[in-house]
């Protein structure tokens with residue numbers, strides 16, 4: 163395990179052994195539910211989850227990326243730890259996913275700053291170690307850039323659809339890809355979220371703790387806002403399953419992906435009202451705009467034209483195709499499962 167200083171524990175609490183930290187500080191979870199002085203930390207933990215559920219990044223008590231006062235460190239670590247306890251007690255997986263993603267974004271910001279730190283070499287080295295230890299990406303500093311092996315680059319950029327991420331558009335030298343600190347960290351965003359999510363999922367669920375009941379039941383209510391009970395994906399082609407998966411994780415699906423998904427489901431006979439909740443988990447979700455756009459695609463508003471699902475060829479050019487052998491001989495996702503492989 164990495165040796166972390168107080169600033170690093172506050173910035174990257176998921177790297178610390180939070181349970182051990184709790185013990186070292188001489189606290190038990192029960193005390194947080196009953197001691198009036200500690201109860202405010204449960205409120206802070208709840209806020210941390212609520213902010214994440216809203217698709218935003220929790221604002222820390224850190225000043226200039228440092229633990230400003232003695233009390234800030236335990237507050238940061240305890241609110242993270244208690245947030246996990248509340249999430250586990252609620253059993254709400256949608257909230258866990260959103261929390262993990264928001265915490266990944268928060269950590270990403272610090273990692274990027276640490277990589278770009280020119281006055282403190284130790285911070286840069288720790289960020290490089292974190293990326294290497296957690297994701298096996300060997301980052302090296304070269305002039306003003308960070309370089310990583312092409313094989314690592316390809317592995318981690320596979321789901322990036324924008325042109326600038328295509329290898330052909332990158333500066334490559336001696337088998338290494340040149341990246342800015344922002345790009346280096348962006349490359350591991352998904353894995354960072356997955357890492358934090360799996361730490362939470364694998365954490366033991368405690369018995370209900372006295373004093374935790376109210377925030378836990380509030381979380382159960384909160385999660386209803388994000389419930390998606392719309393579609394089953396059994397017979398859907400991989401491109402559609404992938405798009406639904408991206409949305410369910412609370413990640414961003416490009417406009418072209420949303421267009422594909424909506425037109426596919428509309429053609430399958432789903433209504434605008436049935437489809438709209440799928441987009442609830444998108445980081446930029448806006449109910450009014452979503453309904454407007456879906457009605458437009460369905461032809462129930464605007465020009466009255468119903469848009470059709472793009473062809474497989476078009477989707478390939480948009481990096482939205484994840485073909486499997488069963489996709490052979492079809493030219494549009496709507497044909498998936500209908501034509502037999504010859």
Ligand code: SF4
Nearest residue numbers: 399401474483484489
């Ligand atoms: S081949 Fe067509 S149906 Fe299959 S994943 Fe690609 S776009 Fe979707």
